[in-house]
Amino acid sequence: MAANTFTQSIRPLLAKFGIEAPDIRINGLTLDSRQVSRDLAFVAVQGHNLDGRDFIPQAISLGARVIMTQTDDSEAHGALEMRGGTVIVHLYDLPVMLSSLAAAFFDYPATKLETVAVTGTNGKTSVVQLLSQLKSLLDSRSAAIGTLGSGVYEGTTTRWIPSPADNTTPDAIYMQHILADFVLQKVRQVAFEASSHAIVQGRLSQVKTDFAVFTNLSRDHLDYHQTMENYAAAKRGLLRQPGLRAVVLNADDREHKNWCDAAQPGTEVVLTAVGHNSPLLSEHRHCLATNVQYHQSGVQFRLESSWGTTVVHAPLLGEFNVRNLLSAMAILFVQGERFDDVVRVLPMATPVSGRMEVFSFPRHANIVVDYAHTPDALDQVLSSARAHTDGELWCIFGCGGDRDKGKRPLMGEVAEHKADYVVITTDNSRSENPANIADDIKAGLTQPASAVFEPDREAAIRYCLAHAKPDDLIIVAGKGHENYQIIDQKKIDYNERAVIARLQEEYSK
Numbered sequence: 001m002a003a004n005t006f007t008q009s010i011r012p013l014l015a016k017f018g019i020e021a022p023d024i025r026i027n028g029l030t031l032d033s034r035q036v037s038r039d040l041a042f043v044a045v046q047g048h049n050l051d052g053r054d055f056i057p058q059a060i061s062l063g064a065r066v067i068m069t070q071t072d073d074s075e076a077h078g079a080l081e082m083r084g085g086t087v088i089v090h091l092y093d094l095p096v097m098l099s100s101l102a103a104a105f106f107d108y109p110a111t112k113l114e115t116v117a118v119t120g121t122n123g124k125t126s127v128v129q130l131l132s133q134l135k136s137l138l139d140s141r142s143a144a145i146g147t148l149g150s151g152v153y154e155g156t157t158t159r160w161i162p163s164p165a166d167n168t169t170p171d172a173i174y175m176q177h178i179l180a181d182f183v184l185q186k187v188r189q190v191a192f193e194a195s196s197h198a199i200v201q202g203r204l205s206q207v208k209t210d211f212a213v214f215t216n217l218s219r220d221h222l223d224y225h226q227t228m229e230n231y232a233a234a235k236r237g238l239l240r241q242p243g244l245r246a247v248v249l250n251a252d253d254r255e256h257k258n259w260c261d262a263a264q265p266g267t268e269v270v271l272t273a274v275g276h277n278s279p280l281l282s283e284h285r286h287c288l289a290t291n292v293q294y295h296q297s298g299v300q301f302r303l304e305s306s307w308g309t310t311v312v313h314a315p316l317l318g319e320f321n322v323r324n325l326l327s328a329m330a331i332l333f334v335q336g337e338r339f340d341d342v343v344r345v346l347p348m349a350t351p352v353s354g355r356m357e358v359f360s361f362p363r364h365a366n367i368v369v370d371y372a373h374t375p376d377a378l379d380q381v382l383s384s385a386r387a388h389t390d391g392e393l394w395c396i397f398g399c400g401g402d403r404d405k406g407k408r409p410l411m412g413e414v415a416e417h418k419a420d421y422v423v424i425t426t427d428n429s430r431s432e433n434p435a436n437i438a439d440d441i442k443a444g445l446t447q448p449a450s451a452v453f454e455p456d457r458e459a460a461i462r463y464c465l466a467h468a469k470p471d472d473l474i475i476v477a478g479k480g481h482e483n484y485q486i487i488d489q490k491k492i493d494y495n496e497r498a499v500i501a502r503l504q505e506e507y508s509k
């Protein structure tokens with residue numbers, strides 16, 4: 001992003017908040033003193049671990065001409081202080097003001113875009129990606145913000161720009177900055193992941209949100225929210241976003257009823273479900289998937305919706321992806337996209353890179369790459385994959401060295417229980433001997449001798465391709481979209497997706 005694209009004087013900016021300030025032009029705002037430069041104003045707020053105000057001297061030494069700092073004294077709101085050539089503006093309740101301040105600086109970018117917020121314990125990244133892909137395939141410039149960074153889509157792909165703090169939802173200032181940049185790039189729709197932390201901290205409070213999606217709720221982040229009730233309520237905070245026209249709810253998650261009760265009168269509730277289980281379906285517009293069939297390289301289901309009924313196909317695996325697709329489709333229908341057009345582009349959707357990503361081998365077993373590297377995730381991946389094969393399931397995986405040894409036998413147990421063949425390989429062995437890690441994994445197996453140990457990942461994949469029957473499915477877990485292996489202290493290039501793409505070519509000859 002070009003830093004000086006957004007140059008503005010702090011006089012009109014702060015006048016919007018009733019504060020008289022001198023005419024000093026800045027070209028951005030930052031919460032991090034280390035990023036500060038002459039024209040980039042430092043915004044100093046109290047954090048969870050540190051107090052940004054302690055870094056004011058650093059910001060001054062880096063040449064900041066403007067600093068906006070949090071004051072805990074309401075009487076001091078708007079007071080100006082000069083320190084050398086730096087103006088320090090004191091603002092009461094600055095953490096709460098952050099989103100408004102940034103929205104004003106970047107000229108309210110969300111109001112110039114069609115915005116979709118996606119929340120839920122799981123599925124946020126996939127829904128954001130599917131929605132952005134489909135919108136782009138429907139010839140509308142679309143962009144996404146979330147765990148993977150931010151990016152504008154070209155068809156089904158985008159070049160992700162990592163966000164500086166690696167948060168699922170960027171901080172209040174960076175969020176407005178990205179949106180403003182998207183406006184300049186002529187984007188029409190932005191889909192973004194809304195984490196529960198972001199919602200309660202107000203990172204999104206001045207992001208006008210046209211549509212929202214709730215995927216599901218399960219136990220997570222209790223270190224931050226303390227109780228499930230707080231966590232659930234934090235997510236429902238999305239219903240108070242300014243401008244919310246419709247919310248798409250997963251009716252198979254019982255939390256959707258609380259969302260229905262909490263929705264404001266002006267917000268339409270749209271439901272999605274697999275099957276006809278929710279009693280609320282008849283009361284709301286909806287998208288249902290019935291007669292779901294799982295094939296070797298995708299899903300097929302009957303879509304029964306308030307906008308039309310047809311049979312759809314998509315090259316995605318797992319019931320969770322059927323749900324993700326329903327959410328994305330429901331948003332597109334509510335936005336007014338034509339039913340036939342949406343159904344036409346569905347077969348072009350692709351999964352998030354390295355998440356249940358299927359690679360087809362016409363004369364051999366297909367391979368599925370997933371980044372599952374915990375017992376729970378491996379369990380889910382293997383259970384989902386099972387539905388997609390009439391043959392047998394092969395599972396290639398390893399466990400990290402110098403990390404949680406307790407999960408090794410647990411992953412072994414899951415693999416033996418859920419797959420027909422277990423192939424143990426290397427997954428960031430670090431300073432440990434991969435053979436010793438494999439022994440720890442085998443300790444969880446009832447028949448350890450039946451598991452194959454092949455430390456080289458590519459050789460392990462080749463072994464499975466050579467031994468599996470064409471209607472079997474080979475799951476390669478652990479690496480997903482990553483492009484390295486850590487062996488000893490060295491980070492070695494290893495891109496599993498590229499390796500398998502190469503094998504696809506080799507095996508097609």
Ligand SMILES: CC(=O)N[C@H]1[C@@H](OP(=O)(O)OP(=O)(O)OC[C@H]2O[C@@H](n3ccc(=O)[nH]c3=O)[C@H](O)[C@@H]2O)O[C@H](CO)[C@@H](O)[C@@H]1O[C@H](C)C(=O)N[C@@H](C)C(=O)N[C@H](CCC(=O)O)C(=O)O
Pocket residue numbers: 031032033034045046047048049050051052053055165166167168169170171172195196197198224
């Ligand atoms: C608990 C929490 O939400 N923390 C977030 C919060 O940091 P903080 O306010 O605690 O920052 P701090 O370290 O105390 O520092 C205070 C201030 O001093 C500034 N500072 C600090 C050091 C320095 O040298 N100079 C400087 O200016 C910091 O930029 C900050 O403004 O504000 C930062 C900037 O917005 C976030 O990056 C940071 O996320 C941290 C990395 C984090 O782990 N957050 C988690 C809890 C989180 O938000 N997760 C969700 C995802 C959940 C999911 O998986 O769904 C998310 O949205 O990412």
